[in-house]
Amino acid sequence: MNRDGPDVLDGDDDSRRAGASASNDARDTGTDPYEVPPDATAFACPRCGRPFARERHRDLHLGADHRDLDDDERAAYEDAREAETDDLRRFRIVSLGTLVLLYFGFLLLYAVAA
Amino acid sequence: MDRHSRRARVARRATPFALATLALVASAARVAAHAGGVRGATRETVTVPTWLFLATGGAVVGASFLLASAVTDRAYIRRIDGWGRELPDAGRVARLLARAVGLAALAITVVAGLFGPTTATDSAAVLIVWVGWWAVFVLSAYLLGNAWPAVDPFRAIAGALPSLDRPYPDRLGSWPAVAGLLALVYLEVVTPMADDPRLLTALVLGYLGVSVAGSVVFGVDDWFGRADPVSKLLAAYGRVAPVALTDDGLRLRLPGMGLTDAAWIGGRDDVGFVVAVVFVTTYDGFVGTGAWADTARPLVEAGVPALAVYLAAMLVGYGLFLALYLASARAARRTADTYLAPGVLARRFAPSLLAIAAGYHLAHNLATALSLSPTLAVVLSSPLSPPANVPALLVPDWIGAVGIAAVLAGHLLAVWVAHAVAYDLFPDRLQAIRSQYGVTLAMVAYTMASLWIVSRPGGAPPFV
Known part of the structure; x- marks a missing residue:
């Protein structure tokens, strides 16, 4: 199965949450909820066609929003999930x-200025 | 799965800790707020410089974004968002009563405004509109729930008339409501509408005329649902409230959680309306500050009509607010590395701004609502010849601090709503965090601007 190209298949999906809410947003205006720049690579979801800028986003979307993943997809989801967790940990340390x-910056400022 | 549920537990345990930290930062801000409020007092107080006060407010919003982003459990975020209880229906009697109260209030406003006393604090018209409606009723719309569709006397009158039912032009969208809201606030600022009962009544009758005309041409639902600025304003504030009318009846939810649903934001016009709601309260406060007087004075002295200066400030300010918001939504496309259209991002994040607007409205109107409510009650007992001495509640100084806390609380709620929306939009949680950078920056800017205005001594707009 070609999982790298922008392959848009027909959507027999059970997309709820993230994918569903994004496409719902377009119903009033009748426009496409996605805008892919012409020279960009898109990783499309094989179930619902939603394009992603990164493979990891697509893999996570598959795991979160679609059921019945095949073995490849499940493995990709687990990998993506692991990478996501690592990045989140890094973000937490930086934000802490x-x-x-x-x-302490404000403590100092208040000590000096107030 | 195991790891997942453990994270849920950690998130649950982390939340009280996060809130405690937040309270610590916020208490520093409250000290500052207090100092800001009593700057003129002769008592010896610790005076915090304005820049530090503003920086603290901005930092509280920024820090709350960092703390919110520590909550990464999707199920937990969805549970907070989705929590709710059914409420018993208000019933037919309550609806009839609400309608009667609305119609009676309109009738008293018009009669007392045209034939009653002409001083503002004795006039039932001025008190009903500015205290009963603008302060207390609007306050109830975001603190409890929006009852305006039940009360609205303009809709009741317009609905009783036949309609041509012409199709409402779709391309106009909510822009007439945006223009109407800006026009109402402009009139409020440049005319002595808060002091002159005759003028106020003329405006109320004019508004009634426009509502009836619009409703007769386009139909009651289209007019009041799309073009009427007052209905749309209260509906927008009602999205913040814990009680909402859904298809299945009244429903209780956590405050602000109605804002994660953006289905009612149809397009850029509705985004424009939400930004207008945030902008008008800021504008109303800004034109009372000394900074505005200093900016406008050279222009007015150079011969530019004051009305034009005010109009230009309104249009430029609104344009800036809208541009800042749209730029922050566009920035999300880059920071989150997503192919979602900029319009979708702008629509989804827009409702979170309403929490900010509600906090700001509370900060501006709580003192009025408290101090003049007894006045309203007494004057209503005989609207045409009120007693010589009308009472007013003496509001304690700390109410000002409640106002500052409300501005911050509105922003904190907005940060959480944006967080929940981002988790709904993006499959990657880091992507969800990154998508909020732009909106968070815009919120920090709004907070600092709002706090700056709230901390200024307010006054009447000059030159008009």
């Missing part, structure tokens, strides 16, 4: 550091 800086 920022909070500490903010807190």
Whole structure:
């Protein structure tokens, strides 16, 4: 199965949540909810056709919004999930550091200025 | 799955901790707010410079974004969003009563405004519109629920008339409501509408005329659902409220959680309306500040009509607000690396701004609502010849601090709503966090601007 190209298949999906809400948004205006730049690569969801800029986003979307994944898709989902968790951990450390800086920064500012 | 549920537990345990940290940061802000409010007092107080006060407000919003982003459990976020209880229906009697109250209030406003006393604090018309409606009723629309469709006397009168039922032009969308809202606030600022009962009544009758005409041409539902600025304003505020009217009857939800649903935002016109709601309260506060007087004075002295200066400030300000918001939504496309159209992002994140508008409205109107409610009650007892001495509640100073806390609370709610929306839109949780960078920056900017205005001594708009 070609999972790298922009393959848009017919959508016999059970897309709820993320995918569904995005396509619902277009119903009033009748426009496409997605805008892919002409020279960009898109990773389309094989079930609902939603285009993603990164493979990881597509894999996570498959796992979160569609049931009955095949083995390849499930493995890709697990990998993506792992990478996502790692990145989240990194983000948490940075954000904790920022909070500490903010807190002590303001403590100092109040000591000096007030 | 195991890991997933463990994360849910951690998230649940982390939330009280996060809130405690937030309270700590917020308490620093409250000290600042207090200092801002008593700057003129002779008592010896710690005075915090304005820049530090504003920076603290901005930092609270930024920090709350970082804290909200620590909650990464999708199921938990959805559960908070979806929590709700059915409420018993209000019933036919309550609806008839609401209609009667609305019609009676309109009748008293018109009669007392045309034939009653001409001083503002004695006039039932001024008190009903500015205290009963603009302060108390609008407050109830976002703190409890929007009862305007049941109360609305303009709709009741317009609905009793036959209609031509011409199709409402789709391309107009909500823009007439945007123009109407801006026009109402412009008139409120540049005319002595808050002091002159005759003028106010003329405006109320004019508004009734426009509503009836619009409804007769386009039909009651199309007019009041799409073009009427007042109905749309209260409907928008009602989205913040815990009680909502759904297809299955009244429903209780957590405050602000109606804002994660953007199905009612049809297009850019509705985004424009939401931004207008945020903008008009800011504009109303801004033209009372000394900074505005200093900016406008050279222009007015150079011979530019004051009305034109005010109009230009309104249009430029609204344009800036709209541009800032649309730019922040467009930025989400880059920071989140997504192919969702910019319009979709702008529509989904727009309702979160209403929490900010509600906080700001509360900050501006709570003192009025409290101090003049007894006045309203006494004047209503005999609208045409009120007693010589009407009472007013003496509002304690700390109500000002409640106002500042409301501005911050509105922003914190907005940050959480944006967080929940981002999780609904994006499959990758880091992508969801990144998508909020632009909107968070816009919110920080709004907070600092709002706090700056709230911390200024308010006054009447100059030159008009």
